[in-house]
Amino acid sequence: MSSGLITIKDIARELRISPSTVSRALKNHPDISEETKIAVNELARKLNYQPNAVALSLKQRRSNTIGVIIPEIVHYFFSSVISGIEDVAYDAGFNVIICQSNEKYDREVVNTRTLLANRVDGILVSISKETQQFDHFYKIRENEVPVVFYDRVVPGFEADQVIVDDFDAAYRATRHMIEGGCKKIVHFAGPQNLLIGQLRKEGYLKALREAGLETRNEWIMEADNFEKARLAVLNILDEKVNIDGIFAVNDTTAIGAMHTLQKRGVKVPNQIAVVGFSDGRLSGITDPALTSVDQHGYEMGTVATEILLKRILAENKNYPFETRVLNANLVIRGSSVKEIS
Amino acid sequence: MSSGLITIKDIARELRISPSTVSRALKNHPDISEETKIAVNELARKLNYQPNAVALSLKQRRSNTIGVIIPEIVHYFFSSVISGIEDVAYDAGFNVIICQSNEKYDREVVNTRTLLANRVDGILVSISKETQQFDHFYKIRENEVPVVFYDRVVPGFEADQVIVDDFDAAYRATRHMIEGGCKKIVHFAGPQNLLIGQLRKEGYLKALREAGLETRNEWIMEADNFEKARLAVLNILDEKVNIDGIFAVNDTTAIGAMHTLQKRGVKVPNQIAVVGFSDGRLSGITDPALTSVDQHGYEMGTVATEILLKRILAENKNYPFETRVLNANLVIRGSSVKEIS
DNA sequence: AAGCTTATTTCAAACGTTTGCGGAGAAGAC
DNA sequence: GTCTTCTCCGCAAACGTTTGAAATAAGCTT
Numbered sequence: 206m207s208s209g210l211i212t213i214k215d216i217a218r219e220l221r222i223s224p225s226t227v228s229r230a231l232k233n234h235p236d237i238s239e240e241t242k243i244a245v246n247e248l249a250r251k252l253n254y255q256p257n258a259v260a261l262s263l264k265q266r267r268s269n270t271i272g273v274i275i276p277e278i279v280h281y282f283f284s285s286v287i288s289g290i291e292d293v294a295y296d297a298g299f300n301v302i303i304c305q306s307n308e309k310y311d312r313e314v315v316n317t318r319t320l321l322a323n324r325v326d327g328i329l330v331s332i333s334k335e336t337q338q339f340d341h342f343y344k345i346r347e348n349e350v351p352v353v354f355y356d357r358v359v360p361g362f363e364a365d366q367v368i369v370d371d372f373d374a375a376y377r378a379t380r381h382m383i384e385g386g387c388k389k390i391v392h393f394a395g396p397q398n399l400l401i402g403q404l405r406k407e408g409y410l411k412a413l414r415e416a417g418l419e420t421r422n423e424w425i426m427e428a429d430n431f432e433k434a435r436l437a438v439l440n441i442l443d444e445k446v447n448i449d450g451i452f453a454v455n456d457t458t459a460i461g462a463m464h465t466l467q468k469r470g471v472k473v474p475n476q477i478a479v480v481g482f483s484d485g486r487l488s489g490i491t492d493p494a495l496t497s498v499d500q501h502g503y504e505m506g507t508v509a510t511e512i513l514l515k516r517i518l519a520e521n522k523n524y525p526f527e528t529r530v531l532n533a534n535l536v537i538r539g540s541s542v543k544e545i546s
Numbered sequence: 547m548s549s550g551l552i553t554i555k556d557i558a559r560e561l562r563i564s565p566s567t568v569s570r571a572l573k574n575h576p577d578i579s580e581e582t583k584i585a586v587n588e589l590a591r592k593l594n595y596q597p598n599a600v601a602l603s604l605k606q607r608r609s610n611t612i613g614v615i616i617p618e619i620v621h622y623f624f625s626s627v628i629s630g631i632e633d634v635a636y637d638a639g640f641n642v643i644i645c646q647s648n649e650k651y652d653r654e655v656v657n658t659r660t661l662l663a664n665r666v667d668g669i670l671v672s673i674s675k676e677t678q679q680f681d682h683f684y685k686i687r688e689n690e691v692p693v694v695f696y697d698r699v700v701p702g703f704e705a706d707q708v709i710v711d712d713f714d715a716a717y718r719a720t721r722h723m724i725e726g727g728c729k730k731i732v733h734f735a736g737p738q739n740l741l742i743g744q745l746r747k748e749g750y751l752k753a754l755r756e757a758g759l760e761t762r763n764e765w766i767m768e769a770d771n772f773e774k775a776r777l778a779v780l781n782i783l784d785e786k787v788n789i790d791g792i793f794a795v796n797d798t799t800a801i802g803a804m805h806t807l808q809k810r811g812v813k814v815p816n817q818i819a820v821v822g823f824s825d826g827r828l829s830g831i832t833d834p835a836l837t838s839v840d841q842h843g844y845e846m847g848t849v850a851t852e853i854l855l856k857r858i859l860a861e862n863k864n865y866p867f868e869t870r871v872l873n874a875n876l877v878i879r880g881s882s883v884k885e886i887s
Numbered sequence: 888a889a890g891c892t893t894a895t896t897t898c899a900a901a902c903g904t905t906t907g908c909g910g911a912g913a914a915g916a917c
Numbered sequence: 918g919t920c921t922t923c924t925c926c927g928c929a930a931a932c933g934t935t936t937g938a939a940a941t942a943a944g945c946t947t
Contacts, residue, residue, distance in 0.1 A: 210665065210689050212933055223897050228935060238895060253685065258663045259609060260933035262600045263902045279625040279827075287619055291646055300664060303644050305632055322599045323641060324551065344594065348551050460831050467833075486620075490801050492808075492833045553903055564927045569905060579925060601903035604932045 211252050220244055231256075258300075262324065270300040271513060272320035274330045276308050276357070281485035282502045283331070286355065289506020290329060297514050299326070310335040317341045327351040327513045332359060334396050334429075351516040355509040356500075360400050365516065366528045367509040371401045374498045374533040375408025378480050379452050381496070381535060383416045386543055387450035387478055390418075393428040393437060393462065395454040402429075405454050405482060429454050434461030442469055449477055450541075456481035456488050456497055463491060463540060478541045493539025500533050552593045561585055572597075603665065611641040612854060613661035613669045617649050617698070622826035623843045624672070627696065630847020631670060638855050640667070651676040658682045668692040668854045673700060675737050675770075692857040696850040697841075701741050706857065707869045708850040712742045715839045715874040716749025719821050720793055722837070722876060724757045727884055728791035728819055731759075734769040734778060734803065736795040743770075746795050746823065770795050775802030783810055790818055791882075797822035797829055797838055804832060804881060819882045834880025841874050 213231075217224045222241065230237045230245035248254075262268040271294055275283050287303065294301050302325060304316035313333050320328055321344075328345060330352060339359050345352050346364075353365040382390055392409045395402035406425060413420045423446075428437040434453065438461075441448065453459035459481030463473050473479055473493060481488060484499035508529055516522055554572075558565045563582065571578045571586035589595075603609040612635055616624050628644065635642050643666060645657035654674050661669055662685075669686060671693060680700050686693055687705075694706040723731055733750045736743035747766060754761045764787075769778040775794065779802075782789065794800035800822030804814050814820055814834060822829060825840035849870055857863055 210662070214933070224933080225898080225935075226896060228933095229896095232935090236895065241895085253688075255659065255663045257604075257665060257933050259600060259603045259665050260902090261935085263598075263604050263904095263932090264934050266902065268600060278619070278628055279622060281620060281827075284620040284625050287644075288646065291644075295660075300643055300660065302641055303628075303632075305629065318596065319636075319641065321551070322596045324598060324600050347594075464831065486622075487827065487831060490805065490828060491831055555903070565903080566905075566928080567926060569903095570926090573905090577925060582925080598903050601932090602905085604902090604934095605904050607932065 210257070211254055212257060213254075216245060216248050216252065216254065219248060268300075268324045268326055269298060270302055270323065270325045271510070271517075272316075272323070272325035272328045273301060273303045274306055274313060274316045274320070274328065274332075275303060276306050276331055276333050278303070278305055281487070282356075282483045282500055285502030286331075286506040286509075289503040289508075290510045291506075293507045293510035293514070299514070306333040306336075308333045308335060310338070314341045317345055321345065321348060321350065325350065327353070327517045329353050329355055329509050329513060331355050331357045332399070334399060337398050349522075351513060351522060353509050353513040353516075355505055357399055357401055363526055365512050365526050367505055367512065367531065368401075368528070369498075369500050369505070369531045369533040371404035371533075372408040372411075374535065375405040375452070375482070376412045377408075377535050378482070378496075378498055379409045379412035380416070381537065382450045382452060382478055382480055382541055383412060383418065385474075385478060385541055388418055389424075389448045390450035390452055391424040391426065391441070391446075391448050393434055393451060393453040393458050394425050395429040396427070402454065409452055424448070429458055431457050431461035431464075434458040435465045438462050438465040438469075442466075442471070451477060451479045453479065453481050455483050456485050456495060459495055459497070459540075460487060460491055463495070474540050474543050478543060480541050484536050488536070488538065491540070496538045496541035497536055498533045499536050501531055505531060551598070552595055553598060554595075557586060557589050557593065557595060560589060609641075609665045609667055610639060611643055611664065611666045612851070612858075613657075613664070613666035614642060614644045615647055615654060615657045615661070615669065615671045615673075616644060617647050617672055617674050619644070619646055622828070623697075623824045623841055626843030627672075627847040627850075630844040630849075631851045632847075634848045634851035634855070640855070647674040647677075649674045649676060651679070655682045658686055662686065662689060662691065666691065668694070668858045670694050670696055670850050670854060672696050672698045673740070675740060678739050690863075692854060692863060694850050694854040694857075696846055698740055698742055704867055706853045706867050708846055708853065708872065709742075709869070710839075710841050710846070710872045710874040712745035712874075713749040713752075715876065716746040716793070716823070717753045718749075718876050719823070719837075719839055720750045720753035721757070722878065723791045723793060723819055723821055723882055724753060724759065726815075726819060726882055729759060730765075730789045731791035731793055732765040732767065732782070732787075732789050734775055734792060734794040734799050735766050736770040737768070743795065750793055765789070770799055772798050772802035772805075775799040776806045779803050779806040779810075783807075783812070792818060792820045794820065794822050796824050797826050797836060800836055800838070800881075801828055801832055804836070815881050815884050819884060821882050825877050829877070829879065832881070837879045837882035838877055839874045840877050842872055846872060 213224045213227045217227045227245050230242045278284055291301055306313040355367045358366045394406050397403055410420055426437045428434050451462050459479050463479045466473055471477055481495050481497040484497040488495040488497045554565045554568045558568045568586050571583045619625055632642055647654040696708045699707045735747050738744055767778045769775050792803050800820050804820045807814055812818055822836050822838040825838040829836040829838045
């Protein structure tokens with residue numbers, strides 16, 4: 206912290222009045238004479254006075270800062286969430302401290318400690334892929350700091366949450382494939398300890414069952430990134446598993462699958478259709494463009510932040526928790542629309 | 547700030563000793579008896595005591611926080627920079643407050659005010675596309691808060707900087723196109739008020755001149771995003787401008803160009819080669835894959851943060867400013883390699 | 888002129904922590 | 918028994934701000 210920044214005391218000294226008078230003058234308190242107010246405000250502007258937010262935080266026992274724990278900022282979805290968070294927070298006069306867990310449990314635990322030490326007024330969390338233990342979240346609760354989970358929530362943990370209807374979106378995506386003529390669809394699934402991983406799988410299964418199609422355990426493969434998708438596709442092709450569609454848990458995985466298929470000479474979508482999830486920057490620019498589910502990251506960020514701020518600003522924080530389900534919409538592009546043959 | 551969080555005073559009261567003793571016991575000060583130390587540390591652990599970072603900041607006049615002003619977090623390059631910043635900062639025990647300017651001058655000015663009010667110990671800045679006036683940076687300097695510019699610097703502003711050698715990278719990229727047989731290369735340029743915009747253009751020009759190729763003013767078009775690239779390409783095709791290569795100021799622009807070319811039936815790279823800049827997530831997945839310049843965002847983040855921390859922690863901050871030039875390397879992919887015909 | 892308002896300002900404490908200094912008590916030196 | 922030297926601890930001030938309460942000064946009554 207620079208020693209150069211000037212304080213209320215500096216103004217008081219210069220004007221030979223007390224700091225309390227300066228404070229009140231700046232806040233336009235009725236007890237202060239016009240004359241003094243003018244003098245104070247003029248000098249404050251001249252010296253470019255900025256109230257010390259740190260001192261204010263201490264005094265008011267409120268930091269006007271919210272903490273964000275996010276798995277990895279480099280994903281389009283998560284960075285849009287952050288944009289949404291920032292916009293709402295800044296409009297409300299709150300700062301944002303962002304901590305990446307990098308999908309690591311240990312790092313996530315450290316993140317919560319950091320945020321508590323910094324006395325953030327509330328925390329937004331999307332849990333890491335690794336996290337299977339939740340003590341650190343209970344610790345936040347013990348300290349009476351409000352938490353809102355977004356996208357990746359903790360099953361069974363009572364708290365405000367903002368999620369997309371993953372189950373329904375996955376169901377609709379799969380049904381779209383079925384309507385397009387797919388009969389043997391595999392699912393590249395995410396980690397099953399994440400609720401979203403489970404839900405997307407369940408939605409996929411529901412669509413298959415509803416259409417009276419076969420479901421097979423070996424059609425559900427754990428693959429949630431580019432490289433794993435590549436390996437899974439190679440495996441499928443080498444084993445000559447007979448399929449006509451791939452529904453992937455996210456776009457990177459879908460694109461990895463599509464690439465490998467095309468490299469091996471498989472036509473997408475005519476031989477195998479591909480659909481992704483959580484529409485990002487990438488989906489529009491592949492060839493064919495990738496059908497995907499738009500998760501509305503920005504909106505998720507704004508909604509989560511609004512819910513958090515509401516609780517932070519409530520005098521009585523003990524009202525019931527809220528779960529907001531955003532609806533995701535399927536963006537149909539070339540990768541899933543078989544050409545008439 | 548939650549009232550639930552416990553303080554040194556709570557521990558002192560419980561143990562019937564003074565807060566100063568607790569403070570010293572926690573810091574293992576030699577004046578304190580073993581007995582007391584043990585009692586204090588035990589209770590602190592039991593109550594899950596976390597030092598109040600806000601109070602510490604105030605006392606030590608040092609917030610252990612650095613501020614980051616970044617144009618738009620949703621770009622792969624910038625989010626990797628943030629990852630680099632965070633990793634170095636956290637290892638050094640510093641927090642990070644991130645502010646997006648959203649490429650707006652006004653917002654950038656507000657960002658600097660916010661960061662100063664929060665008494666950050668230093669600031670990392672990449673200026674917005676709009677910024678043409680720099681008073682707000684001089685204000686930071688007046689307040690003796692160290693600043694490091696990364697990627698997009700302020701011409702003529704004396705400060706630490708981390709940049710990539712945009713000139714050289716653009717030169718090499720263009721030369722690569724020339725060596726591949728291009729003779730009539732247009733440049734989709736960025737805003738010329740940004741140094742990087744100028745440098746990339748100059749590098750392009752140098753390569754052309756050096757090869758004895760023609761340069762034309764109308765071959766330099768201001769286009770720095772997907773949509774502008776689309777329009778520029780349409781214009782080129784409609785006007786039947788005879789060219790065989792496009793060097794774009796960034797990847798999104800290059801991809802926009804490639805898309806439009808392909809939609810109009812132009813073969814990339816054989817008829818027109820395309821090269822981008824600042825290799826991101828996108829470049830690998832187009833077809834053909836995009837040749838681009840890898841700007842090493844993560845490294846830029848780490849280096850900038852190291853330079854900033856060094857200055858923050860220096861007792862005498864008046865040593866000369868440092869300009870670190872990272873070298874970017876050209877990643878050659880399909881979009882620029884014409885097939886032998 | 889003494890008392891009473893009213894207007895304006897200052898005092899002091901507080902937020903949680905650190906730290907120089909002084910002090911109580913015990914132990915050792917002579 | 919007095920003086921010195923440790924050992925261990927508490928006091929108080931400080932960081933910058935806010936705020937209830939007390940103080941001051943000036944203006945009005947009567």
